[in-house]
Amino acid sequence: MSVLVVGSVALDSVETPFGRADDALGGSATYFAASASHHTRVQLVGVIGSDYPVDKLHDLEARGVDLSGLERAEGESFRWRGRYRHDLNSAETLETRLGVFSHFRPKIPDQFRSARYVFLGNIDPRLQLDVLEQVTKPKLVACDTMNFWIESRRDDLVRLLARVDLITLNDAEARQLSEEANLVKAAKWIMAHGPKTVVIKKGEHGAFMFHADRVFYAPAYPLEEVFDPTGAGDSFAGGFMGYLARNDDLSEASLRRAVIVGSVMGSFVVEGFSIARLLEVNGDDIARRMAEFHRLVAFDAELP
Amino acid sequence: MSVLVVGSVALDSVETPFGRADDALGGSATYFAASASHHTRVQLVGVIGSDYPVDKLHDLEARGVDLSGLERAEGESFRWRGRYRHDLNSAETLETRLGVFSHFRPKIPDQFRSARYVFLGNIDPRLQLDVLEQVTKPKLVACDTMNFWIESRRDDLVRLLARVDLITLNDAEARQLSEEANLVKAAKWIMAHGPKTVVIKKGEHGAFMFHADRVFYAPAYPLEEVFDPTGAGDSFAGGFMGYLARNDDLSEASLRRAVIVGSVMGSFVVEGFSIARLLEVNGDDIARRMAEFHRLVAFDAELP
Numbered sequence: 001m002s003v004l005v006v007g008s009v010a011l012d013s014v015e016t017p018f019g020r021a022d023d024a025l026g027g028s029a030t031y032f033a034a035s036a037s038h039h040t041r042v043q044l045v046g047v048i049g050s051d052y053p054v055d056k057l058h059d060l061e062a063r064g065v066d067l068s069g070l071e072r073a074e075g076e077s078f079r080w081r082g083r084y085r086h087d088l089n090s091a092e093t094l095e096t097r098l099g100v101f102s103h104f105r106p107k108i109p110d111q112f113r114s115a116r117y118v119f120l121g122n123i124d125p126r127l128q129l130d131v132l133e134q135v136t137k138p139k140l141v142a143c144d145t146m147n148f149w150i151e152s153r154r155d156d157l158v159r160l161l162a163r164v165d166l167i168t169l170n171d172a173e174a175r176q177l178s179e180e181a182n183l184v185k186a187a188k189w190i191m192a193h194g195p196k197t198v199v200i201k202k203g204e205h206g207a208f209m210f211h212a213d214r215v216f217y218a219p220a221y222p223l224e225e226v227f228d229p230t231g232a233g234d235s236f237a238g239g240f241m242g243y244l245a246r247n248d249d250l251s252e253a254s255l256r257r258a259v260i261v262g263s264v265m266g267s268f269v270v271e272g273f274s275i276a277r278l279l280e281v282n283g284d285d286i287a288r289r290m291a292e293f294h295r296l297v298a299f300d301a302e303l304p
Numbered sequence: 305m306s307v308l309v310v311g312s313v314a315l316d317s318v319e320t321p322f323g324r325a326d327d328a329l330g331g332s333a334t335y336f337a338a339s340a341s342h343h344t345r346v347q348l349v350g351v352i353g354s355d356y357p358v359d360k361l362h363d364l365e366a367r368g369v370d371l372s373g374l375e376r377a378e379g380e381s382f383r384w385r386g387r388y389r390h391d392l393n394s395a396e397t398l399e400t401r402l403g404v405f406s407h408f409r410p411k412i413p414d415q416f417r418s419a420r421y422v423f424l425g426n427i428d429p430r431l432q433l434d435v436l437e438q439v440t441k442p443k444l445v446a447c448d449t450m451n452f453w454i455e456s457r458r459d460d461l462v463r464l465l466a467r468v469d470l471i472t473l474n475d476a477e478a479r480q481l482s483e484e485a486n487l488v489k490a491a492k493w494i495m496a497h498g499p500k501t502v503v504i505k506k507g508e509h510g511a512f513m514f515h516a517d518r519v520f521y522a523p524a525y526p527l528e529e530v531f532d533p534t535g536a537g538d539s540f541a542g543g544f545m546g547y548l549a550r551n552d553d554l555s556e557a558s559l560r561r562a563v564i565v566g567s568v569m570g571s572f573v574v575e576g577f578s579i580a581r582l583l584e585v586n587g588d589d590i591a592r593r594m595a596e597f598h599r600l601v602a603f604d605a606e607l608p
Contacts, residue, residue, distance in 0.1 A: 086485055181390055184528040205509040206528065217600050219521040222512065224488040256603040294523050294605035299560040301598035 002041035002066075003245040004138075005032045006106045006131050007121020007234070009046040009070065011053075014273065016228045017086065024058055024274035026080060028121035028144065032232035034275040035095040035238025035265040037063040038286060040246040042238075043112045045069035045131075049077035049100040059279050069109045073100040087112065088226045089203050108134040117245040118239060121163070122146050125156035130164055138249060142166040142241060144233070150176050161194035168199040168237050183208065184215075197255065199240070199262075201233050209259050211252060215300050218259045219296060221267035221289065232266040239265030264289045307372075307549040309336045310410045310435050310441075311425020311538070313350040313374065314382040315357075318577060319459035320389060320532045320605075328578035329360055330384060332425035332448065335535035337512040338579040339542025339569040341367040344543075344550040347416045349373035349435075353381035353404040363583050373413045392530045395488060412438040420488050421549040423541060424468070426450050429460035436467055444554060446470040446545060448537070454480050467499035472503040472541050487512065501559065503544070503566075505537050515556060515565050522563045523600060525571035525593065532577050536570040539582060543569030567592045 005028075033042045042065040048054070050072065061067055075252040076099035082215030106127055113135050120128040120143035128143055135141075141164045149157055150173060157177070158184055161167065167190060175181055178189035187198045187210035191228075198210040206219040240262035264286055271277045309332075316330030346369040352358070354376065365371055380403035385397045410431055417439050424432040424447035432447055439445075445468045453461055454477060461481070465471065472492060479485055482493035491502045491514035504515045508530075510523040544566035551558055569588055575581045589604045 163448050182528060182530070184526050202509070205506070206523070215526050215600060216603070217523040218603075219510070219523070219528070222519050224486060224523070226486070252606060260603055260605075291605050294603070296519060297601040299520070299522075299564055299598070300557060301564075301595050 001116060001245040001248050002043055002155060003036050003119060003241045004043045004052040004108070004112050004115035005029050005036070005119045005121060005136070005238075005241075006045040006108075006125060006128075007032060008078055008101055009044075009048050009052075010080055010101070012230060012274065013079070013081040014228055014230055015083040017084070018225070018227050019273070021228070021273040023053075023079075026230065026274060027078060028234045030232035030267065031275060031278075032119060032121060032241075032276040033060055033065045033237035034063070035235040035269065036242030036245075037065050037077060037240065038265070038278070038281070038283070039242030039261070042066065042242070043069060043115060045073040045106050045108055045112065047073050047100050047104045049073060049075045050192065052077045053183060063279075069107070069112055071107065073103070075100040077101075082230070083227060088229050091230065104121070106131050106134075116140070116248070118142070118242055119241050120144070120148075120160075121234065125149055125153045125160045127294070128160050129156065129163070139248075140165050140244060141235070142168060144168050144237060145173065145177075147173055147176055158193060160188065164195050164201065167196040168170045168201060168233070168240070170201045170203065170233065174198070174200045184210075200257065201236060203229070203232070207236065207259060207263060209255060210256055214252060216256045216259060218263045218293070220263065221293065221296070223270065226270045229270050231269050231275070235269040236262035236266040238262075260293050262285070270293075305420060305549045305551070305552050306331070306347055307338070307421040307423060307545045308347040308349065308416050308439070309333050309542075309545075310349040310412075310432075311423075311427060312338060312382055312405055313352050313356075314384055314405070316578065317383070317385040318532055318534055319387040320392070320530050321388070323442075323577070327357070327383075328577060330534065331382060332538045334364070335538035335573065335579060335582075336423060336425060336542035336545075337364055337369045337538040338367070338582040339573065340546030340549075341369050341468075341545030342569070342582070342585070342587070343381050343543065343565070345371065346546070347373060347419060349410050349416065350414055350485035351375045351404050351408045353377060354377045356381045358382070371417055374436060375411065377455065379404040381405075388533060391528070392533050393533065395604070398508075403483045410435050411459070413580070420445070420552070421545055423545050424464075424581060425450070425538065426453075429453055429457045429464045432464050433467070435517060442470050443552075444545075446472060446541070447483075448472050448541060449477065451477055451480055452581050462497060464524060465494065468499050470501040470503065471499045472505060472537070474505045474507065474537065488514075493564070496605075503563065507533070507536070509562060511540065511567060514528070515559055518556060520560050520563060522567045522597070523584060524567065524596065525600070527571060529572065530574045533574050535573050535579070539573040540566035540570040563596050564594060565590070567597060570604035577586045
């Protein structure tokens with residue numbers, strides 16, 4: 001099994017209280033792919049400009065990420081420049097230059113069209129819908145989104161909801177989309193518009209998964225040093241989808257484990273800049289942290 | 305076994321988006337006692353003014369709360385008036401009238417002095433220290449505090465830390481006390497100053513317990529309606545201490561269950577004004593919600 005991801009491939013320049021990185025690999029599809037590649041093969045669709053340091057992507061290819069859907073267009077690559085201050089929960093965007101990404105029209109290569117697991121990264125919902133026209137019978141389609149699309153493309157986004165099985169979004173986005181302050185109500189609103197499963201990411205406060213009438217909650221791993229929070233959400237999604245694709249099991253037990261795998265991958269990526277930590281860790285590290293997540297929440301429900 | 309609590313007994317007037325209550329039972333000791341009384345006998349030490357509607361306390365007495373340490377002083381009772389708007393996480397204080405509470409000097413009745421489990425509710429650290437002079441060989445002493453004392457009584461509070469086994473405080477207070485933004489570091493700082501166990505309450509984001517080199521995390525119960533958040537922290541503490549006192553077991557497994565019992569009691573109290581819900585629920589309700597907490601976080605750590 002493999003997973004298809006469509007999203008941004010960018011160059012990020014990030015300042016945090018702990019240091020800075022310039023023109024480092026970034027973008028939703030990049031983080032997703034680096035994370036998912038620990039669990040399954042990945043097919044990536046995106047666009048880069050003529051200035052992109054393509055050799056830096058070899059590490060991803062070596063990890064089983066198929067870049068044949070990565071278009072190279074004439075012009076500048078998507079660049080994001082941001083800063084995190086003391087509160088590592090919110091990035092301050094200093095500059096966004098869309099470059100070739102502003103004309104991105106995802107073209108799914110023939111050999112990717114039969115993908116069973118599809119992740120529509122955070123791009124214009126019209127493009128996300130367009131991708132769905134190009135794939136045939138996926139078993140699970142998941143999407144991400146953001147406040148910008150909720151404001152500017154609400155109708156398209158609601159049309160997209162009706163066609164996806166699962167959505168990942170953060171708590172503020174869930175509230176904005178549903179116009180419900182309460183997250184349980186927000187999740188119900190979203191499920192009533194299509195997705196059977198809603199994953200609400202709360203950053204350092206963990207993640208909720210709403211699935212039918214059940215709720216599952218995974219904490220964030222209590223790290224002593226959060227180095228750079230960029231990409232945590234996409235790395236979560238990569239771990240989540242990668243785990244599901246590898247095991248091809250959509251039972252509730254499997255979805256719960258997938259949330260934990262996503263949380264594990266998110267906890268690694270923030271330990272370094274860009275995808276550095278995702279390239280360093282191995283299966284043992286992942287299994288060990290998964291066990292730590294278990295110890296973090298384990299208790300005996302029986303009252304003596 | 306029983307638990308001794310020293311704290312405020314107040315009259316609260318609260319407005320929330322869902323309604324309002326006037327001169328309802330409030331105060332840290334009141335919430336603590338109502339919650340702990342589901343698990344063990346409670347000895348309460350506090351002060352009320354001559355205007356306090358004492359008959360409203362009969363419900364607590366009927367639940368096994370010994371009020372012989374509740375002093376009646378000439379003057380007005382402690383009154384708090386507050387409002388919660390859309391964001392139920394933070395109260396807006398409209399008025400605080402300390403009344404007789406401003407001259408409160410806790411006097412522990414002889415028959416309470418041998419208490420094995422002691423909870424020092426959120427009062428002046430000098431008074432909390434004073435209580436410790438009046439009790440003999442407690443097995444577990446826990447305290448709460450707040451931003452006001454961290455600012456105005458830091459030295460006394462640090463002296464208190466050296467003499468308690470456990471502290472409960474919220475995330476902002478933990479950061480303020482330790483001057484560490486990271487909660488793991490904040491907990492380590494606090495533990496280095498005395499308490500073997502630190503419980504950091506994060507409101508709707510759950511609670512961490514740091515104990516030796518282990519971390520335990522309990523989510524908040526995902527309620528669809530949070531009616532009035534007042535007293536959630538003290539109800540948490542009441543469930544936590546009440547559970548420990550009943551079972552007289554300070555193993556890590558027991559401390560973990562105590563955190564969940566505290567979270568369960570906190571999840572009930574916010575479903576109504578004042579202590580109304582704590583007086584309504586029974587042991588079956590508590591056991592049922594405890595099982596729901598278990599389902600909320602349960603996953604199989606083995607990767608297939």
